[in-house]
Amino acid sequence: MLIQKSIIGIALLFLSCSGGDITPPQFDGEAAFIHLGNQVAFGPRVPGTQASKDTREYIYTHLERCGLNIDSQAVSFLDPYTQTDTPLVNVIGSYVVTEGEPAILIAAHYDSRPRTDYPTDLALADNPIAGANDGASGVALLLELASVFLKKPPPVNVDLVFVDAEDWGKSGDPDHYLIGSREYGRSGIRDKYFFGIVVDLIGDADQQIFREVFTQKYYPALNDMIWQTAAKLDITTFVDTIRHTVLDDHLSFSTSGVPTALIIDFDYPYWHTDLDLVDKCSSASLENVGRVITEIIYRPSLWPKMK
Numbered sequence: 001m002l003i004q005k006s007i008i009g010i011a012l013l014f015l016s017c018s019g020g021d022i023t024p025p026q027f028d029g030e031a032a033f034i035h036l037g038n039q040v041a042f043g044p045r046v047p048g049t050q051a052s053k054d055t056r057e058y059i060y061t062h063l064e065r066c067g068l069n070i071d072s073q074a075v076s077f078l079d080p081y082t083q084t085d086t087p088l089v090n091v092i093g094s095y096v097v098t099e100g101e102p103a104i105l106i107a108a109h110y111d112s113r114p115r116t117d118y119p120t121d122l123a124l125a126d127n128p129i130a131g132a133n134d135g136a137s138g139v140a141l142l143l144e145l146a147s148v149f150l151k152k153p154p155p156v157n158v159d160l161v162f163v164d165a166e167d168w169g170k171s172g173d174p175d176h177y178l179i180g181s182r183e184y185g186r187s188g189i190r191d192k193y194f195f196g197i198v199v200d201l202i203g204d205a206d207q208q209i210f211r212e213v214f215t216q217k218y219y220p221a222l223n224d225m226i227w228q229t230a231a232k233l234d235i236t237t238f239v240d241t242i243r244h245t246v247l248d249d250h251l252s253f254s255t256s257g258v259p260t261a262l263i264i265d266f267d268y269p270y271w272h273t274d275l276d277l278v279d280k281c282s283s284a285s286l287e288n289v290g291r292v293i294t295e296i297i298y299r300p301s302l303w304p305k306m307k
């Protein structure tokens with residue numbers, strides 16, 4: 001696979017960080033869960049739709065309230081299935097502690113899938129999915145992180161990146177997934193970040209998160225950091241076993257020069273079905289992942305050392 005080859009050449013370089021450890025504030029899973037429900041209430045967040053726009057406005061409003069700087073990247077792409085130009089907008093919220101210093105990249109996709117691959121009724125196949133877990137859960141986590149920063153500033157710059165059009169491709173057509181994150185990667189991000197973490201499908205009420213194969217192959221030190229932190233916090237839904245090879249936005253960032261891990265719970269029975277609904281998700285699951293990421297952001301001593 002093309003993506004695999006291009007990652008291999010990237011050196012794993014982590015810059016030293018000036019900020020020291022800070023005891024992190026509480027990550028509130030209940031507050032994150034409200035963000036999840038509010039996104040689903042807008043309707044499927046398919047690129048170019050009103051629901052997508054409403055979700056962006058919701059993200060902007062919350063990030064602004066929490067004191068982040070907001071940037072966006074708007075482009076259009078040619079939909080290979082209809083040959084029409086389709087707009088996408090990536091949203092970047094920057095919490096700046098020290099101007100000009102690199103940041104940590106935390107990313108999630110805010111689009112939801114325009115079709116239902118595994119419908120419970122064939123008549124539903126052309127419907128876009130609600131995407132409570134596939135899309136809304138990761139965004140919910142990022143929005144609550146912004147609230148965490150408002151409680152107590154982190155020791156380092158953090159970019160919360162909400163990418164569009166992750167889930168566009170049809171099954172078996174990997175070239176038309178990750179459209180938004182590839183665009184962001186092409187904007188020259190290599191020197192902006194120490195490392196990245198992508199979260200996706202992290203809201204399943206029955207949570208089990210394994211080390212993802214691509215991340216383990218190219219950046220095992222990032223996985224070590226994540227699973228050791230979860231163990232330290234006694235979060236047992238992070239299972240320290242390698243499972244699932246997943247095409248996701250971490251590959252776009254990694255091929256652009258930012259070592260990036262994927263945190264995903266890929267054992268979700270409602271994946272790409274019409275049953276990916278709010279009642280399949282839980283605040284406790286969001287809080288588990290949120291606590292791990294908060295701990296990592298606030299404690300630079302946990303980061304892999306420079307090689």
Ligand SMILES: [Zn+2]
Pocket residue numbers: 113134167272
């Ligand atoms: Zn998906």
